[in-house]
Amino acid sequence: MKLVPYTASRGTTPNVHPWVSDFETKAIRAEACFRAALQMKAQGFTPDVIIAHHGWGESLFLKEVWPEAKLGIYCEFFYHPQGADVGFDPEFPAKDAGDVCRLRLKNLNNLLHFEVADAGISPTHWQASTFPQPFRDRITVVHDGIDTEAVTPNPAVSLTLNGNLVLTKQDEVITFVNRNLEPYRGYHIFMRALPEILKRRPNARVLIVGGDDVSYGDAPEPGRYGGLTTWREIFAAEVRPQIRDADWARVHFLGNIPYQYFIPLLQLSTVHVYLTYPFVLSWSLLEAMSVGCAIVASDTQPLHEAIKHDETGRLVDFFDVAGLANEVCALLDDPAARQRLGQNARQFAQVNYDLQAVCLPKQLAWVEGLAK
Known part of the structure; x- marks a missing residue:
């Protein structure tokens, strides 16, 4: 393979009509x-x-x-x-x-x-x-x-946060992953479900992966949110008054993490949450399926090909904050259901999305x- 680089000879025109x-x-x-x-x-x-x-x-x-x-x-x-x-x-x-x-x-x-x-x-x-x-x-x-041979369950996985907190499969871990934390991927809905989840699950750790930029949609309007400039800050500030300090300490914003830590994070997950507008389906969902995560996902069109309700995951209305909290807590209470859904999700990923054998x-x- 030969790579031939090239560069643009000009930039965009200042003040060009925004429609073009x-x-x-x-x-x-x-x-x-x-x-x-x-x-x-x-x-x-x-x-x-x-x-x-x-x-x-x-x-x-x-x-x-x-x-x-x-x-x-x-x-x-x-x-x-x-x-x-x-x-x-x-x-x-x-x-x-x-x-x-x-x-x-x-x-x-x-x-x-x-x-x-x-x-x-x-x-x-x-x-x-x-x-x-x-x-x-x-x-x-x-x-x-998806390389389902590399992206696979690991019962012995462990992850160290902040240099001292070691999490294993024995811990209750809720994961939420975006490239950037923004409404298109349901970050606002997930955050609004957290007060109830944290109240009902006193031992759960919440690991949130994603940056502060915008991948899709619009950035926050300047001045609308009291000086806050990122969606992460805006919705964290919205729910923070509803969450006790001790519970908030169990919410971990990890930013963007290298892939070598991303797969262990999914392997560690007890329940994985994936939400999206009707838009491009994220690879991270299929990687979560490949590692055998128990998944709660939004009932939006892109998900219907991969998540069959109560077969390869659980589906909830995108806007149903209470329903999301209930579904997450129900799965945390049901190890047998988690195991069944996770095994089915991995098998579905292997049969339909395996890189070497299928795609x-x-x-x-x-x-x-x-x-x-």
């Missing part, structure tokens, strides 16, 4: 990739197949360089003004009536790729379903894959099919 700023960044990246491709062609390189995650725009003009090559694109998400993530959470309504116009233009990159791409691949059926016809019929659903062979077959 997203497409401008994609056009800038697409130009950089286009010019690098021209150099490769001049050096005699001609690909049979081009595989691209087109979401950032780079592949937009590659067929202008190599019109005979087959282009396969990774179809992660097609934006909709209703029925998916946008407008799902009434607590965070659109700030501007023109947001629907901006969102429509955000799909320009998708739509232009449909004209040149020969096929698509999507990690889940629900994500594929967000794409419109006729291109949807050209999308094959194959997940990226990689399908991915290679998809690439070979493109080349024909």
Whole structure:
């Protein structure tokens, strides 16, 4: 494999119209990739197949360089003004009536790729379903894959927090994982369930993984939350008055952690909570399934492919704070149910998402099919 780096020749235009700023960044990246491709062609390189995650725009003009090559694109998400993530959470309504116009233009990159791409691949059926016809019929659903041989249960796992607190499988541990702690992944709902959970489970430790940035959606409005600037701080401050000091000491914000500690954290989990808007399904959910976690998840469309209620996990309405607390506490009280759900979740991950046995062979077959 040879890596050919390239860089953009310009930045985004100051004060460009906000509805087109997203497409401008994609056009800038697409130009950089286009010019690098021209150099490769001049050096005699001609690909049979081009595989691209087109979401950032780079592949937009590659067929202008190599019109005979087959282009396969990774179809992660097609934006909709209703029925998916946008407008799902009434607590965070659109700030501007023109947001629907901006969102429509955000799909320009998708739509232009449909004209040149020969096929698509999507990690889940629900994500594929967000794409419109006729291109949807050209999308094959194959997940990226989980290494279920490496991501496996470990009854002997232990984790040391703050250099002195050692946790093992004998401890009651509730885990919650996001790349960043934000509403899109249900952080506000989880935090609002904590006062009741901590009250009813006096020995439980809560391990929260995630950073302070924003991966999806909007950042907090400046000045709206009394000077607090991150979603982590905002919702921690909201629930803190309802939680005694001794109980709050059992809540551990770990920030972003290296992968070498992430899998042991999941292996340690007694109950794992995963919540999301109708949006892209997180790898962390499938990794939690692979290690055999007992999972409580939101009853939203992306989850329905992986979590079958009371088979591979428990589903609760995304907005049902009391229901979430009840389901977590019920599983903490029921070791047999946890074991059953965890075993089923791991088996489901192995059968449907294993990288070597399931996903990689399908991915290679998809690439070979493109080349024909």
